[in-house]
Amino acid sequence: MALRKIVEKGDDVLNKKCREVVKFDDRLSELIDDMIDTLRDSGGVGLAAPQVGVLRRVVVIEIDPEQGVIELVNPEIVESSGKQVGLEGCLSLPGKWGIASRPYRVKVKAQNRKGEEFTVSGEALLARAFCHELDHLEGVLYDTKVERMLFPEEIEKLNNNELDIKDECYVEE
Numbered sequence: 191m192a193l194r195k196i197v198e199k200g201d202d203v204l205n206k207k208c209r210e211v212v213k214f215d216d217r218l219s220e221l222i223d224d225m226i227d228t229l230r231d232s233g234g235v236g237l238a239a240p241q242v243g244v245l246r247r248v249v250v251i252e253i254d255p256e257q258g259v260i261e262l263v264n265p266e267i268v269e270s271s272g273k274q275v276g277l278e279g280c281l282s283l284p285g286k287w288g289i290a291s292r293p294y295r296v297k298v299k300a301q302n303r304k305g306e307e308f309t310v311s312g313e314a315l316l317a318r319a320f321c322h323e324l325d326h327l328e329g330v331l332y333d334t335k336v337e338r339m340l341f342p343e344e345i346e347k348l349n350n351n352e353l354d355i356k357d358e359c360y361v362e363e
Contacts, residue, residue: 195243197240197241197243199282208328214301219303221239222303237250240327247264249261262323263300263303266298267320268297272293274291274317283333285345286339287344287348288336292317294361
């Protein structure tokens with residue numbers, strides 16, 4: 191297993207639609223393992239294959255290390271409900287933050303690294319991560335969907351726990 195370089199905004203790979211995975215082999219498992227290592231090293235909660243330069247429909251998400259990593263191959267959102275508006279960032283846009291609207295609950299159909307189909311549901315941060323990472327597979331970055339990006343002064347205050355954006359963030363279940 192190895193760490194892969196995270197591609198940053200400006201690289202064309204982030205704006206391209208990913209291809210479906212059709213071979214469930216050792217190469218796919220190696221990609222997923224490398225993505226998990228890269229995600230954990232980065233401190234993020236989700237990583238999509240194009241963020242490591244691979245145009246395949248693969249996502250890894252880890253909200254809580256005790257619950258482990260969710261591996262999604264060829265994922266698609268099959269249900270969503272509610273609304274949450276909140277802070278969102280991206281490993282491919284380091285140091286940037288925005289206020290984005292996402293569904294509060296999301297159900298995803300996907301395959302595992304062996305090609306077996308399953309569904310997984312999540313709400314709040316997990317639902318946000320599903321939507322954010324699946325957008326990457328379509329070549330969409332979150333900064334194109336935000337209500338607004340935070341200004342550098344706001345990010346500095348955010349980093350110092352001095353920014354109050356509660357009036358901009360809410361949930362409608």
